Amino acid sequence: MSVDALYQEIILDHYKHPRGKGLLGESLAESFQVNPTCGDEVTVQVAGDPSDVLIGYEGQGCSISQASASVMSEMLNGTPVATIKEKRDAFIELMHAKGLGEPDEEVLEDGVAFAGVAKYPARVKCALLPWMALQDAAIKAGFITEEKS
Amino acid sequence: MTTALDVARIKKDFPILSRTVRGGHPLVYLDSAATSQKPECVLDAERAFYETSNAAVHRGAHQLAEEATQAYEDARAAIAGFVGGAPEDLIFTKNATEGINLVSYAFSNATAESAWGGSPDPRFILRPGDSILVTEMEHHANLVPWQQVCARTGATLRWIPLTEDGRLDLSDLGSLIDSSTKMVSVVHQSNILGTINPVRQIMDAAHAVGALGLVDACQSVPHMPVNVDELGADFITWSGHKMLGPTGIGLLWGRSEVLSGMSPFLSGGSMIESVYMDHSTFAAPPNRFEAGVPMVAQSVGLARAVAYLDELGMDAVHAHETELTAYALNALEQAPGVRIIGPTNSVDRGSAISFVVDGIHPHDVGQILDSEGVAVRVGHHCAWPTCRRFGVPATTRISTYIYNDSSDIDVAIEAISTAQRYFGTSTTSKQGCES
Numbered sequence: 409m410s411v412d413a414l415y416q417e418i419i420l421d422h423y424k425h426p427r428g429k430g431l432l433g434e435s436l437a438e439s440f441q442v443n444p445t446c447g448d449e450v451t452v453q454v455a456g457d458p459s460d461v462l463i464g465y466e467g468q469g470c471s472i473s474q475a476s477a478s479v480m481s482e483m484l485n486g487t488p489v490a491t492i493k494e495k496r497d498a499f500i501e502l503m504h505a506k507g508l509g510e511p512d513e514e515v516l517e518d519g520v521a522f523a524g525v526a527k528y529p530a531r532v533k534c535a536l537l538p539w540m541a542l543q544d545a546a547i548k549a550g551f552i553t554e555e556k557s
Numbered sequence: 558m559t560t561a562l563d564v565a566r567i568k569k570d571f572p573i574l575s576r577t578v579r580g581g582h583p584l585v586y587l588d589s590a591a592t593s594q595k596p597e598c599v600l601d602a603e604r605a606f607y608e609t610s611n612a613a614v615h616r617g618a619h620q621l622a623e624e625a626t627q628a629y630e631d632a633r634a635a636i637a638g639f640v641g642g643a644p645e646d647l648i649f650t651k652n653a654t655e656g657i658n659l660v661s662y663a664f665s666n667a668t669a670e671s672a673w674g675g676s677p678d679p680r681f682i683l684r685p686g687d688s689i690l691v692t693e694m695e696h697h698a699n700l701v702p703w704q705q706v707c708a709r710t711g712a713t714l715r716w717i718p719l720t721e722d723g724r725l726d727l728s729d730l731g732s733l734i735d736s737s738t739k740m741v742s743v744v745h746q747s748n749i750l751g752t753i754n755p756v757r758q759i760m761d762a763a764h765a766v767g768a769l770g771l772v773d774a775c776q777s778v779p780h781m782p783v784n785v786d787e788l789g790a791d792f793i794t795w796s797g798h799k800m801l802g803p804t805g806i807g808l809l810w811g812r813s814e815v816l817s818g819m820s821p822f823l824s825g826g827s828m829i830e831s832v833y834m835d836h837s838t839f840a841a842p843p844n845r846f847e848a849g850v851p852m853v854a855q856s857v858g859l860a861r862a863v864a865y866l867d868e869l870g871m872d873a874v875h876a877h878e879t880e881l882t883a884y885a886l887n888a889l890e891q892a893p894g895v896r897i898i899g900p901t902n903s904v905d906r907g908s909a910i911s912f913v914v915d916g917i918h919p920h921d922v923g924q925i926l927d928s929e930g931v932a933v934r935v936g937h938h939c940a941w942p943t944c945r946r947f948g949v950p951a952t953t954r955i956s957t958y959i960y961n962d963s964s965d966i967d968v969a970i971e972a973i974s975t976a977q978r979y980f981g982t983s984t985t986s987k988q989g990c991e992s
Contacts, residue, residue: 410580411928415921415979424981446920446936447950468950470920471980534920 413507413524414531415471422475422518427482432464437548441541443533448473452541454549458489461551465538472522472531477538479518484542489551495519496539503532561876562869564962570596570865571960582930585968590748590776590909590956591934592798595862599801602861603854613850615827625853632856633843636808639863640793641784646816648809648843649851653775654698656794656809657742659822659846660771661702664740666820668710678818680739680769685711688737690763692717692725692754693946694747697939699773703742712739717759719946723750723899730762738768745788746776746907749940749954750899751882753777753907760789769815775799779866779958780907781875791815801866802859806852816842823848874959881957882908885966892970894977898947911938911952914973916982919951925976926953931969 431438435453442449448469456462463485465477480499484492499519502509507527511520525535546552568574571594578584586594606628612621614629630644637647650656667681683689689703693716707714715733718726734741741763746753756772763770771792777783778793779800785793792815797806811819821828821839828848830838839845866874883903889895894915900906914922923935934954937944944951955969 409925409928409975409979411924411979414924420980447941447944448920449950470918472920528924531920531924 414528416521416524418479418518418521419471419475419525422478422482423471426474426478428463428485429466429478429481430464431466432462435464435545436550437545439541439544439548441537441544443469443473443537445530446470446534448534448537450474450477450538450541452477452538452545454542454545454551456486458551460486461489461492461546462486463542465541467538469537470531470534472525472534473537476522476535479521480538480542483517483519489546492542492546493552496543499539500536502526503536561873561880562959564877564960567869568960570598572597572600574960578930578932579928582928585929585931585965587955587957587961587965587969588932588934589779589799589958589961590954592804593779593801593958594960595801595803595858596865598865599803599858599862603803603858606854606857611854614853615844628857629851629853632860635860636856636863637810639867640778640810641786642810643813645841645843646785646810646813648811648816648846649856650794650807650809650846651805651852652798652807653773653794653796654702654807656792656807657699657771657773658702659809660742660792660794660811660819661706662822663819664706665709666822670820677820680767680815681819683710683712683739686737687712687739688715688735689713689740689742690715690717690733690738690768691741692743693719694723694725694750694752694754694940694943695742695744696748696773696775697941699742699744699771700942703740713737717743719750719943722901723747723752723947725752725754727755727758730759734759734762734766734768736766738763738766740769740771742771742773744773744776745783746774746780746909747899747940747943748776748909749911749938749943749952751907751909751911752900753781753905755905757787757789760791764789776907776909780878782871785810797855797859797862800859801862803852803855806855806859809846811842813842816846819845821845821848825849827851869959877959878908878957879903881961881963881966882906882910884963885910885955885957888966888970892973894982895973898949898952908958909954909956911954913949913952914976914982917976917980919953921980922953922973922976925979926969926972929968929972929975931972933969 432453435455438453440451450467453464610624612625614626634644637644667677670677760770769791772790774795778795793810798804825848898911919935
């Protein structure tokens with residue numbers, strides 16, 4: 409089907425079997441983000457310290473938004489801020505590549521499966537939702553000082 | 558398949574319906590509650606206006622200005638006539654949202670003017686303790702403006718709750734409409750649930766306590782015969798683009814006696830009587846509410862759309878849609894894992910049908926349908942509180958019109974089962990894959 413590029417098996421697997429889902433017992437900061445056009449919701453919490461950022465999340469929504477949260481959590485939970493920034497930049501670049509991006513699997517790991525999402529403008533927002541929540545929570549926690557990516 | 562309309566012939570009038578989408582699938586357009594497609598005659602009428610008579614209306618001494626003004630006012634008369642109203646009571650707006658804002662600002666403006674010693678129509682002055690009534694199934698366009706009015710004036714917003722099957726629960730109407738009520742604004746046909754509401758009863762209750770009443774008729778005027786006198790409202794608003802007309806034009810009909818007491822909404826050119834450096838006086842309705850150069854070509858296109866609907870006959874349009882809605886409701890009810898949000902029978906029900914598919918988010922349902930050529934709306938349909946009421950974050954919605962038939966529904970139903978196979982949700986299980 410034409411949507412096979414969108415719904416990669418990795419994405420469907422993360423959607424059906426989300427990794428690391430659940431909120432932290434205690435957190436330094438959290439961010440609730442919502443996609444007002446479709447009602448997708450995600451809450452991301454951060455804890456720990458800049459060398460070892462702990463990430464918790466909860467949410468409801470479409471397969472793309474929820475799989476993206478799962479991939480992000482699996483990739484970044486327990487990593488230093490520098491890693492978060494590097495992978496965040498790579499993921500955002502991929503999402504804005506209109507489907508022409510050639511992601512580096514070394515950097516984005518399961519995130520490479522989202523390359524096809526960038527061909528569907530209405531779904532890019534879904535994929536970015538948890539990443540925006542992480543960015544916001546990390547700024548609130550003082551882990552990231554820049555205002556925007 | 559319905560008996561009231563010759564859909565095969567009608568389809569030929571709509572150029573867009575012959576295109577393919579997503580790798581060669583014939584377009585199955587089931588999103589007419591969002592916007593309708595346009596027949597060639599509407600496109601031709603708009604183009605012909607630009608090619609022969611284009612000019613700014615109500616100004617200019619030349620022949621084109623005369624012809625453009627005539628076309629604009631002829632359009633007003635034709636569209637007013639379509640709903641049994643008088644042309645001088647019909648205001649052109651950019652969309653229905655503007656129509657509701659125009660009325661809501663009449664309240665805000667009158668309240669502000671009265672605080673400075675002005676003497677606006679007292680029916681539009683709001684004070685703390687006054688109330689405005691809407692329903693729990695309003696489109697945001699008929700909810701947010703009233704929230705804003707309350708925030709500016711101290712009035713209280715009330716709403717009529719819903720029953721489980723998606724109807725208005727009118728059991729408490731007697732206490733919801735009381736001596737504090739100044740405005741009652743309700744949707745005629747819900748854009749998310751499809752419910753057709755007994756607006757006449759509600760308008761009569763509003764008038765019994767001296768309140769004004771507005772009916773949001775965006776989903777009813779395109780689909781069924783509507784007569785302004787029979788609805789019994791003070792204001793009726795709807796949009797052109799949902800009834801085969803162009804985008805950029807909406808309608809607000811008002812009772813002349815009420816319109817004449819209203820402060821203007823947008824101000825500037827065209828809406829004045831006299832202008833001095835320190836003050837101005839305003840034109841009579843409808844011009845008072847049409848500041849700036851209006852949407853002339855769009856009015857011409859919409860007048861042609863109204864003529865097209867008249868040629869089909871609104872009774873026939875309504876009969877066709879009722880029959881097709883019954884077919885779609887039945888097909889969705891038979892489909893395993895599908896739950897309809899809203900009335901499940903076609904009594905007092907329009908053709909917008911919302912549903913959820915167990916275990917598959919509406920956004921994903923819509924994506925798979927799109928990949929099969931089926932265009933539907935997903936999300937909260939600008940009726941987020943209604944979604945919350947039914948405990949769903951979003952729904953998938955199919956909505957039909959004169960160019961749809963049962964084969965379109967069949968394609969959609971098949972695409973839903975394709976989505977279920979794709980996402981691996983058992984077609985009989987209620988178990989979702991969301992964990």
